[in-house]
Amino acid sequence: MAASQVQSLLRFLSQDAKVPLATAMGKVNELLKADLTTPEAISKGELKILQGIFKDEKIAKQVLNAAKRASKKRTAPTESTRPSPQKRSKARTQEDVTTPFAIEYALALPDSTATEEELSSIELLTNRAPLVLAFAVCVLRYTMPEQPMSSRLSLAQAIVSANSRSKAVSLGLESGQSAEQEGWGEGQPTISVLGRDIKVLKRWDYNPREGQPAQGPHPSEGNPDDILGQCLPDHSEPAPPLWGIDTEAIRRAHRPDTREKPEIAFPIHTPQSARSYLLKAFMKAQYEVVKEPESSKKRSQTQTEAEREACLGYLLLSIDLVCRSWASTLTKDELDRRTWAWYTRVRPPVRSGAEGWGEKGVVKLSDILALRRQL
Structure with missing residues (x-):
């Protein structure tokens, strides 16, 4: 299949x-x-x-x-x-x-062969949440290299969810304690991503390399370790792939007015939804609006999807260049903490207050690339 x-x-x-x-x-x-x-x-x-x-x-x-x-x-x-x-x-x-192998490759994110000079001239239009998601997915490749693509997407989405709720509380759009503060997900292991603790579910029975062809992936499909996760040395205890637990979904499912109960104890942040979110979130900033003829609408929709995918590839490459440049000089914990500071430095400016929450802004890839030279 x-x-x-x-x-x-x-x-x-x-x-x-x-x-x-x-x-x-x-x-x-x-x-x-x-x-x-x-x-x-x-x-x-x-x-x-x-x-x-x-x-x-x-x-x-x-x-x-x-x-x-x-x-x-x-x-x-x-x-x-x-x-x-x-x-x-x-x-x-x-x-x-x-197989798990096929599933992981189906989740692979677009890449890019653009040069640094080409990247430096690109400006993207997006909002803050998918930018956090992109930074988290990229840095996890270096801080938790053993995790496959499905896990990196799930963990990154957990960070976005937690960050979005914190922002909603700060703007007065939500109130009260978070699901984790109320004890939902209690007893599950916790990891830190971008300086924020999230609850995770260990996938002991999942091997992302199960079903891998004997000849390996086609060369055009990239480095298998980037998608399947790195194999640790023989003397190291293998770390299981992880899911990011959706603690807010657990709380919602157990409200008295909720009829449908969850089929499993710990709903997760699905990698498919995170990937789909990324693919739709980035476009080149246009400073002149060109009206297209009615007859080209169907064709332009296909073009738009292709452009969004290309833009995501440009962004991920830019962030990866930054992470790669610091990976040899920073510990994994330091790289994780530093990544949040990088995000806050380049995130798109928006209006303050609830009316500006979720508003789109411009991200310059030249600003991201400049982070390679900044402490």
């Missing part, structure tokens, strides 16, 4: 069927073996098979009903659009099966 199909199946399970992502990721292989790779296939399957896979009658019915709803929304394909048996067979080969 191709990476895009993996994402589609995970998206269906986690969003349409409301299956916790941690559960969904552990069941994709079994669904594939049962030839239940799409909502249409699942809707035609037997409930007993789903019960055998999920080991829970309620979740099995949940998935089956969601598949039937999703199938009804789709128009039956014609003979000309239906994939050939040869293509279907190829998609089901063991090379393409859904």
